[in-house]
Amino acid sequence: xxxxxxxxxxxxxxxxxxxxxxxxxxxxxxxxxxxxxxxxxxxxxxxxxxxxxxxxxxxxxxxxxxxxxxxxxxxxxxxxxxxxxxxxxxxxxxxxxxxxxxxxxxxxxxxxxxxxxxxxxxxxxxxxxxxxxxxxxxxxxxxxxxxxxxxxxxxxxxxxxxxxxxxxxxxxxxxxxxxxxxxxxxxxxxxxxxxxxxxxxxxxxxxxxxxxxxxxxxxxxxxxxxxxxxxxxxxxxxxxxxxxxxxxxxxxxxxxxxxxxxxxxxxxxxxxxxxxxxxxxxx
Ligand SMILES: NC(=O)c1ccc[n+]([C@@H]2O[C@H](COP(=O)([O-])OP(=O)(O)OC[C@H]3O[C@@H](n4cnc5c(N)ncnc54)[C@H](O)[C@@H]3O)[C@@H](O)[C@H]2O)c1
Numbered sequence: 001x002x003x004x005x006x007x008x009x010x011x012x013x014x015x016x017x018x019x020x021x022x023x024x025x026x027x028x029x030x031x032x033x034x035x036x037x038x039x040x041x042x043x044x045x046x047x048x049x050x051x052x053x054x055x056x057x058x059x060x061x062x063x064x065x066x067x068x069x070x071x072x073x074x075x076x077x078x079x080x081x082x083x084x085x086x087x088x089x090x091x092x093x094x095x096x097x098x099x100x101x102x103x104x105x106x107x108x109x110x111x112x113x114x115x116x117x118x119x120x121x122x123x124x125x126x127x128x129x130x131x132x133x134x135x136x137x138x139x140x141x142x143x144x145x146x147x148x149x150x151x152x153x154x155x156x157x158x159x160x161x162x163x164x165x166x167x168x169x170x171x172x173x174x175x176x177x178x179x180x181x182x183x184x185x186x187x188x189x190x191x192x193x194x195x196x197x198x199x200x201x202x203x204x205x206x207x208x209x210x211x212x213x214x215x216x217x218x219x220x221x222x223x224x225x226x227x228x229x230x231x232x233x234x235x236x237x238x239x240x241x242x243x244x245x246x247x248x249x250x251x252x253x254x255x256x257x258x259x260x261x262x263x264x265x266x267x268x269x270x271x272x273x274x275x276x277x278x279x280x281x282x283x
Contacts, residue, residue, distance in 0.1 A: 007082070009033075085170060087117060120244040120248055124184055187244055212228075
């Protein structure tokens, strides 16, 4: 079945990116958040990003105008009822996601695919808030969603094969490479493999061994990475990284996933990374 009208809940880093991606691929998309203020900020961020691409000669003014005209911003979650493919990208919090999936179950047709962009929460638990858990699936985009090629497709215990195929096909239509897990998997593949590595970089800094810049430069030059681990945590958001660690530690019980004190402290101080202007670096 062709997707006619995607819908995105949450206009933060990920939701705005997924919405922009849908619009760039020609879909009219509803993007919904809790306040006009949040929506205005998201909209202006998308616009600024596209203006930079115009300056670089990568797209034209007409391209930008047509993408922006397909992005429909509002605070009305009921618009999910018009959609045949819903993305959820709100904060990484199980109670909130369950409340929202309960609403989707009431608003959307049972045919609508309900995809969550959760980093590490259980798809089965999120799906338990709905009437049709077989159409609930994890679609984990990476930041920035318009650029990063991978979409991890994570099943819940009751996700149907048809839902997996539909999610994979839509990811491909959006120009992505879908990689599906065989079963429910906290944090999928990439975030789980990266988790211990990112934590260790934070601990090396907390131990006073080197500055964030030195740690990042060392990892780039010595390990051939395109980006240093502390700049990456700043880009992901320290709150998102912490939530992921807490889930992984609770689920897998392995010490390498224990959230480091420095990350907890920085989150408590509101140093969430790029999005708040300060993390390991100042922005
Ligand atoms: N940041 C990343 O690199 C990244 C990567 C992959 C997946 N994720 C996951 O994507 C999800 C979103 O993360 P993010 O980084 O975009 O967070 P974010 O904080 O940038 O955005 C979250 C948005 O959700 C909105 N929101 C909160 N409650 C809402 C509600 N009831 N209805 C509508 N909107 C609501 C907030 O206003 C905010 O704009 C999380 O589950 C996160 O784990 C994040």
